[in-house]
Amino acid sequence: MVPLSWYLVLAFMLIGLGGYGMMVKRNLIRILIGAEIMGNGVNIAIIAMSLYSPVFTFTGQGLIILVISVAAAHTALAMVLMLVYNRRYDTVDLGHPVVKEES
Amino acid sequence: MQYTDWFLSIFEPVEFLLVAAIVLVLAYLALEHKEIVYAAFFFGFMASFVAAIFLLLEAPFVAGMQIAVYTGGITALIIFAVLLLPRAQDSSLELFATPRKRQLGFLIAALVMILSGLLAFIFPWAESFDDAVVTISNNLNDLAMWLWSYNGVYVQLIALIMVTSMVGAVALLKMDKAEQLSEIRGEFGIEAKPDFEEAEPSSNEEVADEDSEEGDD
Numbered sequence: 001m002v003p004l005s006w007y008l009v010l011a012f013m014l015i016g017l018g019g020y021g022m023m024v025k026r027n028l029i030r031i032l033i034g035a036e037i038m039g040n041g042v043n044i045a046i047i048a049m050s051l052y053s054p055v056f057t058f059t060g061q062g063l064i065i066l067v068i069s070v071a072a073a074h075t076a077l078a079m080v081l082m083l084v085y086n087r088r089y090d091t092v093d094l095g096h097p098v099v100k101e102e103s
Numbered sequence: 104m105q106y107t108d109w110f111l112s113i114f115e116p117v118e119f120l121l122v123a124a125i126v127l128v129l130a131y132l133a134l135e136h137k138e139i140v141y142a143a144f145f146f147g148f149m150a151s152f153v154a155a156i157f158l159l160l161e162a163p164f165v166a167g168m169q170i171a172v173y174t175g176g177i178t179a180l181i182i183f184a185v186l187l188l189p190r191a192q193d194s195s196l197e198l199f200a201t202p203r204k205r206q207l208g209f210l211i212a213a214l215v216m217i218l219s220g221l222l223a224f225i226f227p228w229a230e231s232f233d234d235a236v237v238t239i240s241n242n243l244n245d246l247a248m249w250l251w252s253y254n255g256v257y258v259q260l261i262a263l264i265m266v267t268s269m270v271g272a273v274a275l276l277k278m279d280k281a282e283q284l285s286e287i288r289g290e291f292g293i294e295a296k297p298d299f300e301e302a303e304p305s306s307n308e309e310v311a312d313e314d315s316e317e318g319d320d
């Protein structure tokens with residue numbers, strides 16, 4: 001059986017990669033992808049803990065089912081926020097927002 | 104017989120290492136590929152391989168949900184966002200603002216990965232969990248009972264949060280239309296701003312007369 005620490009290392013590497021994307025990238029869609037990668041890492045960590053711990057028999061799986069449902073909702077919300085940002089600043093560049101001149 | 108046992112003993116670790124390497128490579132490509140459409144597809148593939156990790160963790164229902172929601176729904180949403188925002192495909196956005204910012208981000212992410220990885224290896228997980236009591240069941244009836252009978256209130260609350268976020272999203276999209284209403288102005292009430300102000304004058308005499316009358320006013 002694969003040790004728990006292997007799963008946790010994978011989860012932490014995904015969290016680190018997603019954090020790197022969120023810190024460094026300028027494109028809003030890349031930042032959203034980074035956030036989703038971080039979420040996947042957290043999901044792996046929780047499921048692994050639930051498998052290896054007797055305390056969380058179904059807690060891990062049930063929690064992840066709820067988390068995945070909410071992830072879909074927050075991605076839709078993030079997409080709407082990106083659309084609003086694009087309308088207001090005329091770009092999806094988080095680094096250099098320029099206020100659109102009113103005609 | 105010995106070879107079979109040996110093969111079975113290394114099969115799961117090798118499978119895990121293979122899938123984990125693919126997940127990490129696809130996650131890196133999703134962040135670093137120049138074309139953002141391909142990046143979205145790489146994210147979808149990565150979500151599928153994360154579902155394979157869930158299968159290794161004996162959570163097949165979660166794996167199915169991961170494929171349905173992440174690979175199907177969220178990847179489609181990201182591709183929709185790319186199509187709705189043509190500026191997102193601008194390759195100049197992939198250039199870093201400053202090299203120092205990239206190095207700093209890389210350093211912080213590497214630090215988080217190394218420290219948390221060390222914690223994962225050093226922490227005595229085996230002692231903290233009582234292995235004798237581990238009973239994982241893949242019975243969906245038990246999972247449904249746990250989710251809907253014992254923790255139904257939390258499911259309702261999560262549903263409420265999702266509805267609130269959806270209503271908030273619709274309200275945000277409609278906010279611009281509400282701002283456009285400020286252009287409706289008038290001294291004695293609501294008077295719509297005419298749309299034909301900037302229209303080219305036509306050769307029709309009546310229209311010309313109307314324009315001259317407005318000018319006189």
